[in-house]
Amino acid sequence: MRFMDSGLISLDAAATSAEEAIRAAGQLLVDSGAAESSYIEAMLASYRDKGPYFVLAPHIALPHAKAEDGVNEASVSFVRLQQPVAFGHASNDPVELVFALGSSSSSDHIMLLRKLTTLLNNPANVEALKQAQTPQDVEAVIANAEQ
Numbered sequence: 001m002r003f004m005d006s007g008l009i010s011l012d013a014a015a016t017s018a019e020e021a022i023r024a025a026g027q028l029l030v031d032s033g034a035a036e037s038s039y040i041e042a043m044l045a046s047y048r049d050k051g052p053y054f055v056l057a058p059h060i061a062l063p064h065a066k067a068e069d070g071v072n073e074a075s076v077s078f079v080r081l082q083q084p085v086a087f088g089h090a091s092n093d094p095v096e097l098v099f100a101l102g103s104s105s106s107s108d109h110i111m112l113l114r115k116l117t118t119l120l121n122n123p124a125n126v127e128a129l130k131q132a133q134t135p136q137d138v139e140a141v142i143a144n145a146e147q
Contacts, residue, residue: 012081026077029102033071035073041069043100046080055087061087081096
């Protein structure tokens with residue numbers, strides 16, 4: 001399982017649309033070997049079909065698709081956008097923090113969501129992710145949240 005390790009973090013990524021933001025987060029999973037490129041397309045299709053249901057909190061999106069759509073390893077990537085982007089959510093737009101979730105089983109999915117929820121439920125952690133200068137800063141926020 002890979003949870004936002006430095007190879008899965010991109011700070012100040014340029015995206016001008018929700019689809020570009022999803023693609024950026026998904027590409028980190030693909031580049032790391034955690035998912036196939038088909039998984040990015042599945043996340044985009046899910047967004048087109050169902051809308052921004054995964055914009056779970058103000059400024060935070062958690063795009064994902066089904067494990068059979070190309071997940072090789074349970075993983076979470078993190079993209080902080082250079083400029084916030086509208087996903088079309090009534091109350092949580094615009095999105096600045098994008099976490100692509102790839103899980104290979106429902107138990108992995110629950111475990112990754114629990115880790116992410118623990119991290120993001122603390123407003124200080126969310127602020128620290130917005131201010132992080134390096135992937136190592138992000139890893140430090142995660143390590144502190146898990147203590």
